[in-house]
Amino acid sequence: MRAITTDTRSGLLNEQFIPDHVFMYIVKGSVCFFDGNQTHTFTEGECGIARKNRLIKFVLPDRDAPFEPVIFCFDTPFLQQFQEKHKLPRPAAPKTDEALIRLPETSLADDFIRSLKPYQRGVMELDEAFENLKYEELLVILLKTAPDLASILFDYDMPEKVNLEAFMHRNFRFNVPIDRFAYLTGRSLSAFKRDFKAIFHEAPNRWLIRKRLQEAYVLIGQHKRKPSDLYLELGFETHSHFSFSFRKQFGITPTELAERERQT
Structure with a gap:
């Protein structure tokens, strides 16, 4: 305190x-x-x-x-x-x-x-x-x-079990450990991973990366956002990690996508 x-x-x-x-x-x-x-x-x-x-x-x-x-x-x-x-x-x-x-x-x-x-x-x-x-x-x-x-x-209750799909779509931009997501959704880590796999059909870390990259593609391609302004906003710790993951997913770097969109 x-x-x-x-x-x-x-x-x-x-x-x-x-x-x-x-x-x-x-x-x-x-x-x-x-x-x-x-x-x-x-x-x-x-x-x-x-x-x-x-x-x-x-x-x-x-x-x-x-x-x-x-x-x-x-x-x-x-x-x-x-x-x-x-x-x-x-x-x-x-x-x-x-x-x-x-x-x-x-x-x-x-x-x-x-x-x-x-x-x-x-x-x-x-x-x-x-x-x-x-x-x-x-x-x-x-x-x-x-x-x-x-x-x-004066509400001292622990987080209650919530709708996992809605929670993750709302909070995927936050760069927090998986056990934190589990706690906030009212689940043990094992229950979180089990429920997550049943809903999204892939592991949490893999889904989070893919979801953040898809969001980045839309923001750069349609909304003309600068890649350098996005990586922290979308939960990536470094710009280099963001750029590497983006290229691996889409075959093009965020900067190359931004340049291509400027020319169209």
Whole structure:
């Protein structure tokens, strides 16, 4: 459990498995998030919750502009202690399955962010003596501002078994281990591989590569996207691996395809 303030100019696309609920407030700049379905942009003064057990990509749209977020990670033990301390009942099931919850702008949140300055001890932490107090204060503000958050924050259940085919078509762009996909779909690794083979008729790793390459072909050939802008977005770790795999699949490199399409 920690509060984080950072100031970075990196414009690289990153992706994260979110193990705990994360509150984020944008002090400076802006950031775009992709949850496998849609893109969300947060700008200065906006805040939201990234839900645990979700996959999210993020990128800074302007890599030359200052970017300063404030981030609080709410782990399960803290939330359980808070719920017990305040005698909060177990809430009903969450009303939404969205990975990112945009919170309404409020002076309470703005004032809270400004109140952190005296307690900061570097860019990655708060003074330990005040950390729990500031976490509790923020959580009270969040529940007062958006009461429905209780159904999300105080839901401690493990991921339920979901429709595997729909999940993979939505999340194939995320470069995470197969056991992570298994966990997020509510399956053991062996059950995931068995169910995957029954649905897609091939192993997960092979299907993921093929699916990402097919998507790349469409984006380059029909949407004129630059190959150098795609490989991270589609879950490849390096441009060379992307180019090698693309050529092996289609007999042409991504750059050659892009050049051919420009000439037509």
